[in-house]
Amino acid sequence: MLLYPSAGAATKIIFVAASREIICDRLRRVPEGFVTTYGDLSPGAPRQAGRVLAHATDDELPWWRVVHSDGTWVKGARQRRLLEAEGIPIRGERVVMREARIDPEAIL
């Protein structure tokens, strides 16, 4: 990936920030036992994914499958329980991304 850091506008090709609807769709495609990241849900504007999840009404979104790119998560013990319940590999306080991160292409 990546790119032409100083190319300015030209760089945008790869950074395709997603709308709320796209983000929700992608997240719903993440299978049980796997996780995705904010950045994979909304390339280039990961905070957008954060915004969406923050207001996500408790139901219908497997929010616990979203973790930081380094494998850490933000919802504490509650989230950890949910992750472990799906058999998602965790070492210390982080998800083993090499094993659990779903291929971004797979949820497009």
Add this chain to the structure above:
DNA sequence: CGTTTGACGGATA
């Protein structure tokens, strides 16, 4: 319209 917000990410020190 202009400004701020966000459960971010990566680079650097």
Add this chain to the structure above:
DNA sequence: ATATCCGCCAAAC
């Protein structure tokens, strides 16, 4: 390992 710093951008204000 922690700590800033800065870019990103669709929504919410």
